[in-house]
Amino acid sequence: MDKKKILIQLDSDAQPSAFDRVVAIDAGADELFSYGHVLLDQIRGLVHGAIFTRKPSNLKSTAIFIGGSDVALGEKMLAEATKSLLPFLKVSVMLDSNGANTTAAAAVRVAGKHLPLKDAKALVLGGTGPVGQRVARLLALEGAGVCVGSRQVARAELVCREIAKRSPSAKLTPVATATADDVAAALAGQSIVVAAGAAGVVLLSKATRLAAKDLKIVIDLNAVPPLGIDGIDVMDKAAAKDGIIAYGAIGVGDLKMKLHRAAIAKLFERNDQILDAEEIYALSASL
Amino acid sequence: MDKKKILIQLDSDAQPSAFDRVVAIDAGADELFSYGHVLLDQIRGLVHGAIFTRKPSNLKSTAIFIGGSDVALGEKMLAEATKSLLPFLKVSVMLDSNGANTTAAAAVRVAGKHLPLKDAKALVLGGTGPVGQRVARLLALEGAGVCVGSRQVARAELVCREIAKRSPSAKLTPVATATADDVAAALAGQSIVVAAGAAGVVLLSKATRLAAKDLKIVIDLNAVPPLGIDGIDVMDKAAAKDGIIAYGAIGVGDLKMKLHRAAIAKLFERNDQILDAEEIYALSASL
Amino acid sequence: MDKKKILIQLDSDAQPSAFDRVVAIDAGADELFSYGHVLLDQIRGLVHGAIFTRKPSNLKSTAIFIGGSDVALGEKMLAEATKSLLPFLKVSVMLDSNGANTTAAAAVRVAGKHLPLKDAKALVLGGTGPVGQRVARLLALEGAGVCVGSRQVARAELVCREIAKRSPSAKLTPVATATADDVAAALAGQSIVVAAGAAGVVLLSKATRLAAKDLKIVIDLNAVPPLGIDGIDVMDKAAAKDGIIAYGAIGVGDLKMKLHRAAIAKLFERNDQILDAEEIYALSASL
Secondary structure (H helix, E strand, O other): OOOOOEEEEEEOOOOOOHHHHHHHHHOOOOEEEEEOOOOHHHHHHHHHHHHOOOOHHHHHHEEEEEEOOOHHHHHHHHHHHHHHOEOOEOOEEEEOHHHHHHHHHHHHHHHHHHOOOOOOEEEEEOOOOHHHHHHHHHHHHOOOEEEEEEOOHHHHHHHHHHHHHHOOOOEEEEEEOOOHHHHHHHHOOOOEEEEOOOOOOOOEOHHHHHHOOOOOEEEEOOOOOOOOEOOOOOOOEEEEEOOEEEEOHHHHHHHHHHHHHHHHHHHOOOOOOEEOHHHHHHHHOOO | OOOOOEEEEEEOOOOOOHHHHHHHHHOOOOEEEEEOOOOHHHHHHHHHHHHOOOOHHHHHHEEEEEEOOOHHHHHHHHHHHHHHOEOOEOOEEEEOHHHHHHHHHHHHHHHHHHOOOOOOEEEEEOOOOHHHHHHHHHHHHOOOEEEEEEOOHHHHHHHHHHHHHHOOOOEEEEEEOOOHHHHHHHHOOOOEEEEOOOOOOOOEOHHHHHHOOOOOEEEEOOOOOOOOEOOOOOOOEEEEEOOEEEEOHHHHHHHHHHHHHHHHHHHOOOOOOEEOHHHHHHHHOOO | OOOOOEEEEEEOOOOOOHHHHHHHHHOOOOEEEEEOOOOHHHHHHHHHHHHOOOOHHHHHHEEEEEEOOOHHHHHHHHHHHHHHOEOOEOOEEEEOHHHHHHHHHHHHHHHHHHOOOOOOEEEEEOOOOHHHHHHHHHHHHOOOEEEEEEOOHHHHHHHHHHHHHHOOOOEEEEEEOOOHHHHHHHHOOOOEEEEOOOOOOOOEOHHHHHHOOOOOEEEEOOOOOOOOEOOOOOOOEEEEEOOEEEEOHHHHHHHHHHHHHHHHHHHOOOOOOEEOHHHHHHHHOOO
């Protein structure tokens, strides 16, 4: 008889995310071990509990999900979990702290439905945040030329260098987006804009957007009004807006949710997968 | 295929109640997400995790149970949870901190099996505590004249005013029960006495009870001896005692447990219910 | 319909053991209520939640597992849990903090597969630690003469006295094992050596071991190299080593895991069992 599919949720927040728990159950996990307030030095013991309890042939039925609102901490948790696996005793691990991986993957996938991403020109506003970085990584992976926007260009440069370490052929340009003029200049020639900034900050005014003649698609990943792109609605889903195609956070959310469930289900196919942004993005091609 | 029935248990105590967990499973919840040490400011995020993960048509399969030993805090948690629901995205919510709602509902229901509650005269000893207040609310709802007893009559007055806000037609009288003479005076004309005081405090002596000529039924909700009503046994269940009908906490407990399970099961019938004392009491009519 | 089998895991560590959780599921528990950071004064309430929620005839489907890395604390938790049961309302309880009971039981059982334990002579190195004490208890129970080794002989004396309280007929001798000469002297005439010391401490050198002419079986329960017995491998399972039979921790681990699962399954057969070292050892006879 097949072993029950056990998902071990390691969440850095005080209470393990109810959102991630519901999705895990709906994605087919039979048992969910939810841990909150997980500290880095607790991960090794928890991972060893996962790998030392079933025969290697059954380890595909045990998997780990890393979540919590702090994405940078989630990345450290993923590194620690990966380090705690043994060459012949592994379980698959997925990172989706704050939904950053599934959100970024869904955003880039919807963009690619409307125009070829290879050699497209894209601007990521809020490009140094956890979701923005991932959007830039995935667009670059598809061969787009990506401008990473930040109010502080030094931060954008840092992010570009980090992404270039992963993919040396990535076409990345750090751009300042501190003022409306900065943003207007950065928009020149761009066909895609993704806004991934903090809640409540309008990053792109309607006037600036209307003046951008090459723009074909805008995606705003902020779910709480005011959105980052003026005139976009959180519910927009391939909506025609002033001659461009627009998506709001909820418009992208449908694919994001499907992707989240599909990634959880995929964890249980093999015991040697690490599902980070790129792997989750690859998975979205089949949805 | 129907979605799994997920119950999200929000408990204010350090460890989420094992009692409530067993009952939830026996009541048919497929998955139980148990949270302990839940703070008010964590509730919004947990409720949003509940409402943002399934299609509206599936939200009847997600529900929230609020528990913990602090009933006043539970009421605040219920208010916070209710406030976090959205007009078109709701899940049903039940409050039963410290078992107060199911206990009070069961106590009033057993009283009503023996005599009509409409226009009955009832005294609630320990009437300002969380269970006592609910017993008074439910008796008043049925049309009984209710004397709310407290050692400090000012506290009883406050409770009467609070109940009157909910049901302006309620017939409520605050009474002092600081001394044996107070209690004897308060008992005059009462056909029902419910004792809902703190553990270990005898609220009604046998002599005073025997002198109360109109008394037909006494219910003591304290499970730990000495009980609040002298001469009643915790196991009494419609027991004949000196010409009156007596119930102890365990005697009421059977209906309380059935009601707890039935209320959990009811949560999963629709996604727009708030099950507080009155709704749980209404449910007890069919058991 | 049969009630779901609920296992209540009370773990003294900050996060309840993932190891114990996977084993519980694989052993057939339908529902697992995992509590971490369990304090002694929380146990009564949790046990009452277990015993007050189902009819006595259904209580065999609720059970308690006590775990965590601190075995001495686990023993206190077991005592507290046992004290919280009522004469007519019980659930079965198992103690396996740090895997000490299942490890010790498996070690003694594998020794007994190779030679009769009655009147055998055995030395337990690290005999005052939680696993070592249990190995000594179980060997003594089988009628072996047991030398309890410790660097401080006073501690070994204390352990011998404690075991003698449980089984007055036990043949126990405290021995000093502070130096290589001590160990060589303690080994004289022993046919069994079990090493149950702290990780990273070599308790028995190869030269001393080879000089011990009566030695027939060595078992090392340390899973992290360097092992307690020089020349033994963690994977050894009835391996022939210099004319003796050798077991490493993983070599014993297979039986230990089977035993852990069997003990969990046994909890649900009746509601009045306390599974500590002796009961778990008895169970291993049938595996």
